[in-house]
Amino acid sequence: MVKTIDHSEITVIGGGVIGCFIAYYLSKAGKDVVLVDKGDVGAGASGANDACIMAQSKKPGPKLSLAIHSSNTLWQNLAEELDHDIEYVRKGSMLVMESEEEVEFIRAFTQAQKDFGLPVEFLDQKETRRLQPAISPRILASTFCPIDGEVNPFFLLVALVNKIRCHGGRIYTHCAVEGFKTREGMMTHVATERGLIQTSVVVCAGGAYSSHVGRMAGVDIPIEPRRGQVLITEAIPPLIGPYIMSAKAIVAKHSAVASAHEKAGSPEYALGMIISQTVSGNMVLGVTYEFAGYDTRTTVQGITAVARYTSTILPALRNLRVIRTFSGLRPFTRDGLPIVGPSDRFPNFIIAAGHEGDGVAVSPATGMEVSQRLIEGAWSDRRESREVRKEQVSVGFPG
Ligand SMILES: Cc1cc2nc3c(=O)[nH]c(=O)nc-3n(C[C@H](O)[C@H](O)[C@H](O)COP(=O)(O)OP(=O)(O)OC[C@H]3O[C@@H](n4cnc5c(N)ncnc54)[C@H](O)[C@@H]3O)c2cc1C
Known part of the structure; x- marks a missing residue:
């Protein structure tokens, strides 16, 4: 028995x-x-x-409501409530745009979020460089959301x-x-x-x-599992303020979900970009969006693509040593x-x-x-x- x-x-x-x-x-x-x-x-x-606590990557709907609620009322008090440092910092986040098409897409996306109650502002190239001096001059514009933050999971x-x-x-x-x-x-x-x-x-x-x-x-x-690959670099003095996500990542996350899903079962990937810096100074560089079953290995193709892409957005990354790579499986739903x-x-x-x-x-x-x-x-x-x-x-x- x-x-x-x-x-x-x-x-x-x-x-x-x-x-x-x-x-x-x-x-x-x-x-x-x-x-x-x-x-x-x-x-x-x-x-x-x-580990990004990001509201501005979400479409208006239940996930955005949950994210706003979490950021405004829960995350800020958690360290005290849990009696433990969780390295929560609320530095805000930026979405950066590399083409006129992305500018057009993100303008509409941001407006819908604003109408839903998210505090988010559109920044032109000059304002973007002022807020994030290390960013590549090829970035055309960005958005800034002050309630976004990071945590040590x-x-x-x-x-x-x-x-x-x-x-x-x-x-x-x-x-x-x-x-x-x-x-x-x-x-x-x-x-x-x-x-x-x-x-x-x-x-x-x-x-x-x-x-x-x-x-x-x-x-x-x-x-279904949707793999993402990430690189961690050595710790360096503060390089960025708010963490950075590419408009491409938003497109990969939302618009491209359906087409990426068509390829389910193949290791082909969509590529987005997210760059943050931990409290200890390590740069966190991501990320791929792949349907590769339950395989949690990193791949040369995925890691190389993330390293190349992130260093075109933040050129200073080229001189850094990578100390760790990993991948995880996002719990993906079709809708x-x-x-x-x-x-x-x-x-x-x-x-x-x-x-x-x-x-x-x-x-x-x-x-x-x-x-x-x-x-x-x-x-x-x-x-x-x-x-x-x-x-x-x-x-x-x-x-
Ligand atoms: C590369 C990558 C980057 C991401 N970046 C972000 C980000 O910046 N911000 C953000 O908000 N989210 C991010 N996510 C998403 C986020 O990590 C996930 O949505 C979240 O961790 C899911 O949590 P969970 O508790 O549902 O699942 P999990 O953390 O996967 O936990 C499920 C647990 O169930 C256990 N389990 C499974 N089967 C069994 C069983 N039979 N018996 C007992 N235990 C079982 C597993 O061992 C596992 O520990 C990212 C995900 C990935 C992969």
Whole structure:
């Protein structure tokens, strides 16, 4: 007989930023929580990203709302609330444009964001150079969003884990979920490689692996992995102020999603550019957008392309040494929307995944919203569960 290793009110699968924030807010509210991960906390995309808390990369819609809410009300107080330095800095971000076509696209994109309530301003070439003196003179214009910031995702995850444990939550790492036990249409146990966890509610926050977790329960979770490759350089004195993203990255992220998706399964990549500098001075250079299955290796093609492109935007990068490269898998959905809410099949199997390249930025607001709904019992009624999920998903923006 398989042994039962724990009993909990709520079991969260996935120790990324989404799962950890959900577990944190639940445990803070006095809920009995268990969190399980097949690797370490941060083993997925949450430990392999650019760490930018960016609102201005998002289209008007639910993700932009979550990002604004997170930046205005949550991120600023988190270090104090978590009792831990998370290296959160709010230096703002810039989107830089290299062609007249991009200027035209971004003008319209920015206007729509302004109408939605995002503080963002358009800067001409001279104003761009004044704000970011190291930038290449070939940049035609930029936008500036003052509420954007950066965080150290490793410090953040450590801080969340500490608090979850302080609140009585249990965390099992290197403990893969392998299946579920159900009775009368409800989940009753999570089956892990170490034994069973008896539970009343299961939250799937498995990031790019959520479809695998869903399949164990016969639930379709349409999330695919979309790889991104990143380079880290040696630490240098401050080179940039606000972090920089190319308008191309926005195009790759939104307009090109559909066409890139046509190539699913091939290692071909779309290339964007994001450059930030950590509190310690290391330059973080990204990023590719690739459908390469679950392959988390970096490639010569990807790393070379990122290095070449970023140094055309910031020529001073050419003299720097790269000390580390890595890649991560974004949890990609076809319509660009995260999947948040109960599954159709089991009302007590809640999905919270699919935040693609925005998961860090929106993680506090997502964690707060999901935990509040669980605490209020908003998803406990079988008849309501489908409606809630539909309502959440239908307000979105197309990919
Ligand atoms: C290169 C790159 C750059 C990015 N840059 C940014 C950025 O600048 N700003 C931003 O906001 N976002 C960024 N993102 C996106 C962000 O990293 C993700 O959206 C976010 O980390 C997703 O978090 P998550 O908790 O949903 O998933 P993950 O962090 O992937 O966590 C899922 C966890 O589930 C666990 N798991 C899976 N299957 C099982 C199982 N069977 N049993 C137990 N555990 C399981 C995994 O081990 C993993 O730890 C970037 C992503 C990449 C790849």
